[in-house]
Amino acid sequence: MAKAKTGQGKMPKASEPKTKKPKEKIPKETLLKIYRDMVRLRFFDDKLNQLVASGIRITQHSTHGQEATQIAATNALEPSDYLMPYHRGWGWAIGKGMQPSHLLAELMGKATGCCKGKGGVHIADWNLRIMGRPGVQAAHIPIAAGVGLSIKFRQAKDVVLCFFGDGASNEGNIHEGMNLASVWKAPVVFVCENNLYALFTPNVETTSVRDIADRAQGYGMPGVIIDGTDAMAAYEAASEAIRRARSGQGPTLIEAKTYRIHGHTAMDGFHLGGYRPKEEVEEWEKKDPILKLRKRLIAMEYSTAAQLDQIDQKAKEEIEEAEKFAKESPYPTKEEIFKDVYVEDVQ
Amino acid sequence: MASKELTYVQAVREALWEEMKRDERVIIMGEDVKINVWAATRDLYKDYGDRVINCPLSESGFSGAAIGAAMTGMRPVVEIMYPDFTMYAADSIANQAAKYRYMCGGGEFKVPVVFRIAGSGNFGPSGCHHGQSLEATFIHFPGLKVIFASTPRDAKGLLKAAIQEDNPILFYEHKLLYGVKGEVPEGDYVLPIGKADVKREGSDVTIVSYAWTLHKALRAAEQLAKEGIEAEVIDLRTLRPLDKECILKSVAKTSKLVTAEEGTKMGGMGAEIAAMVAEEGLDYLDAPIKRVASAEWIIASSDYAGQMGIPQEADIIRAVKELV
Numbered sequence A: 001m002a003k004a005k006t007g008q009g010k011m012p013k014a015s016e017p018k019t020k021k022p023k024e025k026i027p028k029e030t031l032l033k034i035y036r037d038m039v040r041l042r043f044f045d046d047k048l049n050q051l052v053a054s055g056i057r058i059t060q061h062s063t064h065g066q067e068a069t070q071i072a073a074t075n076a077l078e079p080s081d082y083l084m085p086y087h088r089g090w091g092w093a094i095g096k097g098m099q100p101s102h103l104l105a106e107l108m109g110k111a112t113g114c115c116k117g118k119g120g121v122h123i124a125d126w127n128l129r130i131m132g133r134p135g136v137q138a139a140h141i142p143i144a145a146g147v148g149l150s151i152k153f154r155q156a157k158d159v160v161l162c163f164f165g166d167g168a169s170n171e172g173n174i175h176e177g178m179n180l181a182s183v184w185k186a187p188v189v190f191v192c193e194n195n196l197y198a199l200f201t202p203n204v205e206t207t208s209v210r211d212i213a214d215r216a217q218g219y220g221m222p223g224v225i226i227d228g229t230d231a232m233a234a235y236e237a238a239s240e241a242i243r244r245a246r247s248g249q250g251p252t253l254i255e256a257k258t259y260r261i262h263g264h265t266a267m268d269g270f271h272l273g274g275y276r277p278k279e280e281v282e283e284w285e286k287k288d289p290i291l292k293l294r295k296r297l298i299a300m301e302y303s304t305a306a307q308l309d310q311i312d313q314k315a316k317e318e319i320e321e322a323e324k325f326a327k328e329s330p331y332p333t334k335e336e337i338f339k340d341v342y343v344e345d346v347q
Numbered sequence B: 001m002a003s004k005e006l007t008y009v010q011a012v013r014e015a016l017w018e019e020m021k022r023d024e025r026v027i028i029m030g031e032d033v034k035i036n037v038w039a040a041t042r043d044l045y046k047d048y049g050d051r052v053i054n055c056p057l058s059e060s061g062f063s064g065a066a067i068g069a070a071m072t073g074m075r076p077v078v079e080i081m082y083p084d085f086t087m088y089a090a091d092s093i094a095n096q097a098a099k100y101r102y103m104c105g106g107g108e109f110k111v112p113v114v115f116r117i118a119g120s121g122n123f124g125p126s127g128c129h130h131g132q133s134l135e136a137t138f139i140h141f142p143g144l145k146v147i148f149a150s151t152p153r154d155a156k157g158l159l160k161a162a163i164q165e166d167n168p169i170l171f172y173e174h175k176l177l178y179g180v181k182g183e184v185p186e187g188d189y190v191l192p193i194g195k196a197d198v199k200r201e202g203s204d205v206t207i208v209s210y211a212w213t214l215h216k217a218l219r220a221a222e223q224l225a226k227e228g229i230e231a232e233v234i235d236l237r238t239l240r241p242l243d244k245e246c247i248l249k250s251v252a253k254t255s256k257l258v259t260a261e262e263g264t265k266m267g268g269m270g271a272e273i274a275a276m277v278a279e280e281g282l283d284y285l286d287a288p289i290k291r292v293a294s295a296e297w298i299i300a301s302s303d304y305a306g307q308m309g310i311p312q313e314a315d316i317i318r319a320v321k322e323l324v
Helices: A028-053 A067-075 A091-095 A100-107 A140-153 A172-183 A212-219 A231-246 A278-285 A289-299 A305-328 B008-022 B044-051 B059-071 B083-087 B090-097 B135-140 B152-164 B211-226 B244-254 B269-280 B313-323
Strands: A082-084 A160-165 A188-194 A223-227 A252-257 B003-007 B026-030 B052-054 B075-080 B114-120 B145-148 B169-174 B181-185 B197-200 B205-209 B231-235 B238-240 B257-264 B290-294
Touching: A028 A067, A028 A091, A028 A100, A028 A231, A028 A289, A028 A305, A067 A091, A067 A160, A067 A188, A067 A231, A067 A252, A067 A289, A082 A140, A091 A100, A100 A305, A140 A160, A140 A172, A140 A188, A140 B059, A160 A231, A172 A188, A172 A212, A172 B059, A188 A212, A188 A231, A212 A223, A212 A252, A223 A231, A231 A252, A231 A289, A289 A305, B003 B008, B003 B152, B008 B026, B008 B044, B008 B152, B008 B169, B008 B181, B026 B044, B026 B059, B044 B052, B059 B075, B059 B090, B075 B083, B083 B090, B083 B114, B083 B135, B114 B152, B135 B145, B135 B169, B135 B238, B135 B257, B135 B269, B145 B152, B152 B169, B152 B181, B169 B211, B197 B211, B197 B244, B205 B211, B205 B244, B205 B313, B211 B231, B211 B257, B211 B313, B231 B244, B244 B257, B244 B269, B257 B269, B257 B313, B269 B290, B290 B313
Parallel strands: A082 A160, A160 A188, A188 A252, A223 A252, B026 B052, B026 B075, B075 B114, B114 B169, B145 B169, B205 B231, B205 B257, B257 B290
Antiparallel strands: B003 B181, B145 B238, B197 B231
């Protein structure tokens, strides 16, 4: 078991050949939007780390290193499509259109937040079709299947994009929810972000397969592996799975091989040399998804370094403004805090 | 309103049939709901087709799926075959359905789902995995409402109310009540959730009960009447929210309180009622409160031993006589 403790420094070989070649060119505007959202997310993530370090109590599961999949996949959705998020955020929120100001205000428990300062990490927004981020791992997988069932009953054309992590992949609800989604041919796209660790435990110690996508076979749905640091691959895979779901062919499981550069939460003091070797972290830092996309945008002549710098600068300013907004916002009133337990507000 | 005699399970089925007719968003989900062991949903699929969904043995899964469907425009009625199986679905019910509205979106979401917890109570060798009375477990979760009707009439009126309501609701049914007959109003008969019902008036002692045990309490009251003790018997009907007013009003009249339930005593309905009366109506009492409940045991899976720890008519009579 000694080897297990060192984690997995390199992406498993199996992941590489399964990535599908692009069928059509991703529009320039889409790629630039994805780049912009990824940068906004990175600055947002940095800001949360700063705020936590300054003593403000925010639950922060850093997305640093995992920007590509969350942002690209959510950008492949239509506004009326549903999103079932998971704990590692907040790329899915920003990618689905949530303003960082409302997101941060919520995480700080302010009345101007998307859940009126009562949901905190349980980010949701009905208008954006962000269906609520669960605190219990995999609780949302059957819920996503049920949203898919409802879409079918209502004869709508929407899809559900549902994220989870490699840790949650071992929950019974994954089995139950994926079986239901498959039996119902529900329009759900499951995205497993496999960042190799559940809290402080490498998944080689806990998980029967190296590729979570292999489990898709057990549910009669396609399993697709992508490089989770490659936004273009993520966009293409998500678009293909969304097309498939929308046309009534049922769910897909996409596994994004990725890595969290920071710890499980901002309070994780063991992530550098504790449960994973420093060299492994450094190896993955070289695969920075933002730098990767930046280089490609310049190489494809979709943008120049100067133009991208400008995007970066604007994103940074936006996050500073979000911080100001959140800090200046009031907390909810006591009356508000005890509302919404029931529809009719009586107990 | 015209009425007809139905069994309890026929009343449940009638409520489901009528609500499916009234509102095409109502769907039925659960294990084996097309034929159905309890006959509560039997053959509804013949009238409503795909809206009756036979689910896999995945209590957590289909309960969670019902939440997703409920939040996005459907009104699912889920059958969980036995209360014992709600332990598998406990996260979906107590952590998700109960909390969604508050936790996510600050009141933007509605979760209009009814979990019919069928086959409650012990009978024959049902035992500890098919015969528990776990309804009190879920009164502990704000966000949920918990209903347990004891007559066919109430079952129809309260199930229709539950399906029409936008909150998540647990609707318990008792396997021994399914065959009980009674007059049931035809058509759109809807009862208010949260209102108890005085099933027998009396002045000497208040017996608060519900479900199958309520029928034992009513029989006990008839026996006691022969000895000159007039018991008032309250049928809770809704366990959460609790109809405090009805209970306190009765205790103010009788000054004595006995609770009777099939679940175990510690942390049960009787505990909640006794605590509430102690807090809000202690001055009305002139004797200790007596709780009649199941023994603190594991229900023996035996036709012989299985009933031994379950409160019977005689236990209720004994408790009353200790007070009066």
